[in-house]
Amino acid sequence: AMDTDLSSQDRKDLDKFIKFFALKTVQVIVQARLGEKICTRSSSSPTGSDWFNLAIKDIPEVTHEAKKALAGQLPAVGRSMCVEISLKTSEGDSMELEIWCLEMNEKCDKEIKVSYTVYNRLSLLLKSLLAITRVTPAYRLSRKQGHEYVILYRIYFGEVQLSGLGEGFQTVRVGTVGTPVGTVTLSCAYRINLAFMSTRQFERTPPIMGIIIDHFVDRPYPSSSPMHPCNYRAGEDNGAVYPSVEDSQEVCTTSFSTSPPSQCVFTVTKAHFQTPPPVVTDTLKVPVMGLAFSHQLSSSRLSYQPAALGVGSADMGYPVLFAGGLNAAHPHQLIGPGKEGGVPPIPSQPAHGTQADQERMCTPLDGVHYSAATPSSSEDTETVSNSSEGKCGSPHDLLETIFVRKVGAFVNKPINQVTMANLDIPFAMFAPKNVELEDNDPMVNPPDSPETESPLQGSLHSEGSSGSSTGNTHDDFVMIDFKPAFSKDDILPMDLGTFYREFQNPPQLSSLSIDIGAQSMAEDLDSLPEKLAVHEKNVKEFDAFVETLQ
Amino acid sequence: CPLSTRCCAPPGAAPAMNCRAEVLEVSVEGRQVEEAMLAVLHTVLLHRSTGKFHYKKEGTYSIGTVGTQDVDCDFIDFAYVRVSSEELDRALRKAVGEFKDALRGSGSDGMGQISLEFYQKKKSRWPFSDECIPWELWTIKVNVVNLANEQERQICREKVGEKLCEKIINIVEVMNRHEYLPKMPTQSEVDNVFDTSLKDVQPYLYKISYQITDSLGTSVTTTMRRLIKDTLAL
Numbered sequence: 042a043m044d045t046d047l048s049s050q051d052r053k054d055l056d057k058f059i060k061f062f063a064l065k066t067v068q069v070i071v072q073a074r075l076g077e078k079i080c081t082r083s084s085s086s087p088t089g090s091d092w093f094n095l096a097i098k099d100i101p102e103v104t105h106e107a108k109k110a111l112a113g114q115l116p117a118v119g120r121s122m123c124v125e126i127s128l129k130t131s132e133g134d135s136m137e138l139e140i141w142c143l144e145m146n147e148k149c150d151k152e153i154k155v156s157y158t159v160y161n162r163l164s165l166l167l168k169s170l171l172a173i174t175r176v177t178p179a180y181r182l183s184r185k186q187g188h189e190y191v192i193l194y195r196i197y198f199g200e201v202q203l204s205g206l207g208e209g210f211q212t213v214r215v216g217t218v219g220t221p222v223g224t225v226t227l228s229c230a231y232r233i234n235l236a237f238m239s240t241r242q243f244e245r246t247p248p249i250m251g252i253i254i255d256h257f258v259d260r261p262y263p264s265s266s267p268m269h270p271c272n273y274r275a276g277e278d279n280g281a282v283y284p285s286v287e288d289s290q291e292v293c294t295t296s297f298s299t300s301p302p303s304q305c306v307f308t309v310t311k312a313h314f315q316t317p318p319p320v321v322t323d324t325l326k327v328p329v330m331g332l333a334f335s336h337q338l339s340s341s342r343l344s345y346q347p348a349a350l351g352v353g354s355a356d357m358g359y360p361v362l363f364a365g366g367l368n369a370a371h372p373h374q375l376i377g378p379g380k381e382g383g384v385p386p387i388p389s390q391p392a393h394g395t396q397a398d399q400e401r402m403c404t405p406l407d408g409v410h411y412s413a414a415t416p417s418s419s420e421d422t423e424t425v426s427n428s429s430e431g432k433c434g435s436p437h438d439l440l441e442t443i444f445v446r447k448v449g450a451f452v453n454k455p456i457n458q459v460t461m462a463n464l465d466i467p468f469a470m471f472a473p474k475n476v477e478l479e480d481n482d483p484m485v486n487p488p489d490s491p492e493t494e495s496p497l498q499g500s501l502h503s504e505g506s507s508g509s510s511t512g513n514t515h516d517d518f519v520m521i522d523f524k525p526a527f528s529k530d531d532i533l534p535m536d537l538g539t540f541y542r543e544f545q546n547p548p549q550l551s552s553l554s555i556d557i558g559a560q561s562m563a564e565d566l567d568s569l570p571e572k573l574a575v576h577e578k579n580v581k582e583f584d585a586f587v588e589t590l591q
Numbered sequence: 592c593p594l595s596t597r598c599c600a601p602p603g604a605a606p607a608m609n610c611r612a613e614v615l616e617v618s619v620e621g622r623q624v625e626e627a628m629l630a631v632l633h634t635v636l637l638h639r640s641t642g643k644f645h646y647k648k649e650g651t652y653s654i655g656t657v658g659t660q661d662v663d664c665d666f667i668d669f670a671y672v673r674v675s676s677e678e679l680d681r682a683l684r685k686a687v688g689e690f691k692d693a694l695r696g697s698g699s700d701g702m703g704q705i706s707l708e709f710y711q712k713k714k715s716r717w718p719f720s721d722e723c724i725p726w727e728l729w730t731i732k733v734n735v736v737n738l739a740n741e742q743e744r745q746i747c748r749e750k751v752g753e754k755l756c757e758k759i760i761n762i763v764e765v766m767n768r769h770e771y772l773p774k775m776p777t778q779s780e781v782d783n784v785f786d787t788s789l790k791d792v793q794p795y796l797y798k799i800s801y802q803i804t805d806s807l808g809t810s811v812t813t814t815m816r817r818l819i820k821d822t823l824a825l
Contacts, residue, residue, distance in 0.1 A: 078661035083791040085643040085655040096658035176756035216767035
């Protein structure tokens with residue numbers, strides 16, 4: 042009989058190889074994004090514990106996360122192990138940068154020798170991974186992390202989800218290894234439209250609140266850091282809400298910078314939809330690090346994070362959330378609920394949708410003890426100032442709780458909710474207080490068509506999140522909010538767009554009116570001959586000057 | 592060296608049959624030559640080095656551990672990974688340094704190429720000396736550019752960095768083809784396949800050579816540098 046079947050010993054070996062290969066893959070990727078140079082020593086005497094004959098350290102937490110994600114399984118057809126690398130700014134905005142995929146396809150190589158060839162090829166593949174992890178755009182970003190952003194990772198097992206990478210993402214194949222049970226494939230899909238904003242952009246802009254990165258393993262307050270169970274995106278749990286499940290985003294380091302509050306900040310309000318949301322995210326983790334970092338994270342810019350609707354994988358969707366359906370372009374709607382007589386207009390939507398959103402938002406707010414973090418993080422972390430109130434009743438309550446004032450670094454102020462009355466902002470008079478202002482603006486008050494799905498939404502939505510489509514058609518697109526430089530205090534989300542809209546029709550400048558224009562033109566023409574004469578006289582001087590330039 | 596004329600093909604000759612040949616081209620500024628060459632050579636050697644073999648009885652062997660480290664370039668916005676072996680690094684730096692000097696020297700118009708060849712030794716009986724059979728040849732063609740001002744240099748830093756990223760991806764693609772590799776040797780044969788002279792890692796036998804083109808476009812200076820430690824005396 043043909044001895045093409047794998048011997049049981051070979052099968053065992055192969056499974057072991059693949060398992061450890063997966064674990065080492067994760068280590069290499071995460072370590073390559075820590076922001077530091079990696080260095081391990083060669084050792085001529087085999088230690089017996091260096092898998093694939095490569096000195097790759099094992100960061101315990103990373104192994105832990107990887108094992109959790111795998112949950113005893115191995116990559117197989119349709120079950121890929123993915124390491125997602127994302128970037129998170131101090132403002133709490135985040136963006137997926139890369140997805141590294143370890144997949145298995147059905148193409149088998151029955152002839153290959155497991156214990157020898159497969160093992161050596163897996164070793165070669167790890168070397169390739171070491172090389173490739175340094176050449177994708179995220180590497181340079183991760184080396185420069187610290188002042189303005191952190192790089193985070195997340196491991197999941199199941200179907201690969203690439204929608205968070207934006208359009209036009211690119212793929213690089215690291216390599217493949219054929220085995221008798223299938224072909225192992227390692228590749229990386231990476232966002233490219235950050236390339237322009239990579240190191241250059243961040244270097245040019247003045248630093249935002251800092252999130253410096255200490256070494257990953259030296260987290261200062263391990264006991265206070267919340268657990269980070271992995272967020273399974275396997276799709277089996279469609280519809281389930283994990284109020285207490287946080288993203289297993291591991292902040293690679295923590296520390297803090299004293300840079301002044303935001304200048305030009307590139308933020309992307311991401312609204313892609315994926316399978317259900319852990320609403321509570323790792324923003325919990327970060328502040329709990331016990332550093333003043335917590336101050337900085339308050340996102341008074343009120344960017345809409347539809348976490349309740351399943352914002353994407355980088356759900357660092359900090360709980361700066363508003364009742365579902367608010368258009369992120371006009372977060373100013375949310376100001377001063379009831380305080381100035383204005384009621385933030387909530388676009389009408391089916392009650393069940395709103396309610397569901399509110400519920401989802403409530404849960405994490407309730408469940409989280411921001412203020413009880415650690416002694417040193419005495420200030421409540423961002424946003425949810427009165428989370429202890431845990432009001433979940435009306436949208437108004439929620440809004441009230443969420444509006445937070447951003448404070449500067451190391452400011453020892455509790456983060457209170459700020460209302461219109463307290464705001465000392467320019468153009469305060471333009472801050473919409475009245476519903477009437479916005480009633481006619483379709484952007485602010487989305488028309489009442491909750492069931493219509495925009496094509497964009499259709500493409501971004503994953504199938505499972507139908508529950509989130511109510512009335513939020515306008516929010517399902519990627520938006521880029523630019524914060525204008527020197528904007529005073531970021532309390533009021535008076536963004537540039539708003540400003541332009543307000544000032545689109547200024548009165549015409551007098552100098553631009555025809556009569557005056559014509560007059561000055563005539564004057565200019567008259568004076569020309571004189572000017573020419575003067576220049577003629579000085580021709581020698583000009584020539585001498587030109588000489589010096591050459 | 593007696594070996595050079597008898598053993599291996601003269602530089603510039605076509606690689607032997609079954610020798611895989613890859614060519615990479617880069618345009619760099621003068622001061623970037625060394626780092627760019629090292630990046631490519633180290634990346635190739637990362638894939639073509641193993642841990643030290645320790646043969647045990649019954650023909651089995653165990654393999655040592657290869658460490659790696661990140662190297663940041665000073666003149667290029669680029670970083671790469673190399674094997675943690677000072678000996679190997681020194682050997683490459685020496686070769687690349689000579690190449691750079693030759694490129695700078697008179698008679699050069701800034702164009703040249705450096706080659707990294709992996710070969711196997713095939714022992715012959717006396718009086719014939721051993722053959723060197725190349726099985727993989729990497730050639731990096733270099734074009735040195737002169738830049739006028741700081742702004743151009745800054746752009747060059749970035750552009751060359753991006754180019755090198757592409758080269759790394761190319762190299763990895765080739766490596767992933769899992770094409771011919773010498774069979775794992777027995778203890779008596781190991782020196783015909785691997786360079787066992789380093790104390791911490793074991794690259795496949797390799798040699799580095801380079802050529803500079805003069806302004807007439809012809810190959811004027813041809814230098815062969817031998818980097819294997821052992822030579823056969825006859």
